[in-house]
Amino acid sequence: MAVQVADKFAPNGSHRFVGLCIERYNEGLWTTFTLRNVIDKTAVEIAYELYNPTLQSIEVLLLEKRLDQNLLYLRDAPLQESRIPFDMTPIPHPSNTPPIYHLNCVCACTVICFSRYLHNTV
Template structure:
């Protein structure tokens, strides 16, 4: 009885979903744009741009949370990484913070967690990402 059936099914499903959509590497602190299908939207899809404040890696149940301030109101969206509704995940700016979860941004001013909807994509840095230098 070499392998567990649930593990095998999870891995095959993850592999099948990775062939349909390219899932980039990103971590908490990165600026990410997500396009997902929405049957109630006028164009059939919605795009959300935000800073990744949390990422949970647990095989098929992996998810990540994006935060942005839209119209003066803070908005947090949690997406399943292997959801069939996801059409595109785009890393606009790859950064790494000192903490794995950036929940402290909830208590900070809105300016610190606001991301422009039309933020241009920057070129990724090759090699390891250094931690972001914070002003004290």
């Protein structure tokens, strides 16, 4: 996903961040989503409020379905698992069901996600 936010301190008046949506929290007007990307070998997570008036645009760059609802396990995974290029262009997605992400993530954690265990992708 790519999110553009108005920023009065930015040179062009707005700031754009590209990342993987790892978490979504639905609570009425306080609905938030968290994007994660790797910048200069450092993992960066930014939480955005969906109904924030400074939010200018939200763009889906790559639509794919993961087996888990939230991807918080990527915090324990190697950095290349959550790296998205900032110059990525939107990839058109089919109108039917989104493609399923099949690559297995090599996590450093000892807890196995239950849905990954159910689908035999551990």
